[in-house]
Amino acid sequence: MGTGWIVERFVGALRAGTRQDVSALGSRSGDRARDAAQRLGVERAHGSWADLVADPGVDVVYVATGHADHLAGALAAIEAGKPVLVEKPLALDAAQGQRVADAARAAGVFCAEAFWSAYLPRWDVVRQLLDDGVLGRVSAVDADLGEHFDPHHRVFDPAQHGGPLLDLATYPLALATWVLGEVTAASAVGVPHPSGVLGQVGAVLQHTGREGGGPALSAVHTTLLGDTPTTAHVVGDRATLRLPGPFYASGDVVVVPAGGSGARPDPVVRREPETGHAGLFWQAAEVARCVAAGLTETPLRPLAQSLATLRALDAVAAATR
Template sequence: MTTSTPGWGILGTGGIAAAMTRDLQLDGHTVAAVGSRSSESAVRFAAANAIQRSHGSYEDLVADPDVDIAYIATPHPQHAPNALLALAAGKHVLVEKPFTMNRREAQQVADAAEAGGLVALEAMWTRWLPHIERLQEIISDGTLGELRSVVAHHAQRVSPDPEGRMLNRSLGGGALLDLGIYPVSFAWDVLGAPSEVLALSTPTATGVDRQTSILLGYESGAQAALTTELDAAGDNSAIVVGTDARVELDATFFAPTSFRVVDSKGHVIETYESRIDGRGMQYQARAIERLIAAGGGEDARLPLSQSVAIMGTLDTIRERIGLEYE
């Protein structure tokens, strides 16, 4: 790294890039530069977010000597090409979810990171949030008993513009990759790799999935029931059920939130309330910086190998529902 603390380069200038930048700065990280496909967009973003340097191309951003980590915040189909561009320039990468468009691309990114001795991490920010850390402690200490099921829902009412990102097949649109990634990743986090994948979906007029329901089966006998939709707002809660107790996560389960641990007789035995600064995206930044400081490896909360495998699960779901991208 060029300085005692790594310099961040923001690759992309959309809403998620702005949210990440705010949390990075709030948490004391160094945001060195921003890059966009146009100088005008980069200059506007830099001015709005107090970033000293802007670049009118992604190539220039990853060539910046003060950038050590590239945060990839472009539309889904560009995640793999942009991550590979940054890795080829010797930069570590934090890649927005979904990590890539499919498992093949994810493996390419993982291979490039390994070949370059660099760190690649999926920006599934939920994994490092304090309430999820506490949930994992509760599961590990046996409070829930044997895990039986996960139920998770992510539904939003998005723009109906057929050319917009969410409905556009060429941009990887649809509920599954943008919204459904959260419950799928959550089920992986709690129950691990599924042994069976079933899915049912309803398409939009543009050919992406409007609403998808997913059932994951596990060798243990546990099951996960997951739903996602893009034209109706849900409560976006989740529940983890065990033989001795359950955890009820309030809306929005994948963002900082509260939960209750309820025993088999219906008694609340623990209540958790999230109290954090910012949106909570700084925790994933801390995770990748720890990995870099340690000289690489995989993060225990979200190993890169698991991000690749999760893309494989999403591939299987797409096969089940007949969702293909241009």
């Protein structure tokens, strides 16, 4: 559902990494749907979302529309009884996200956010390190994400909900809320861009913390004005986890033992090739696994985590006003 930039990359990754078939493409414009279907080699094109979700040859719907249409697209698929993967963020805010989650749970239909980082092998390594207590008591997360965008990019368009929050900040805030839990307090500063959106945002957030660890802090910076290292750190009292940039994609995982007065042991590094958007197929593979197993949510990114990220985005947005 959609014809934008991400669709082409998702379709390419799906075909290269899985045996899944892209059987149909839908848009609110029949011409756009037909053009995209022809360009991508997709058999059927639908000029409405209703026709797409009603297509008997469609098993799962991937909502790849603009931010503002995630809610309507997800609800259309759920009402049609089709498992749905919704491009990140799940919705514009936590209230909309809750509507999607409530609808999916009431209908018993699989629903997940296409937050692709959560499904990558790299983030699974992070998950194991956290679960095994390798880092000790985790007290902080810091992450940055900055990119240079052409001045005419939709990210600078207020009508398309542009700005750094719904696009870039989703990644560091998803990491922070996954590792540290719910946001309980937020302080943030936003720098306006002449286009009418925020150009960059810096935030410090307090979290509930991991079980038994007490309150924790995250520091997040995101900008549309230029490229940054795009790294992330998870700080524990036994070790610090480093994710070299871009932290949200495939790449190395580095564990640095805690320092002190004695000699610090060498870092432990798990090497992983950087594959870029080719890694988008992992989320599709997880959807297939869950649907085949009769699950309505994925344990890798349950809807509760998607909603926690949306609440964090809401808190940062409110603090910048």
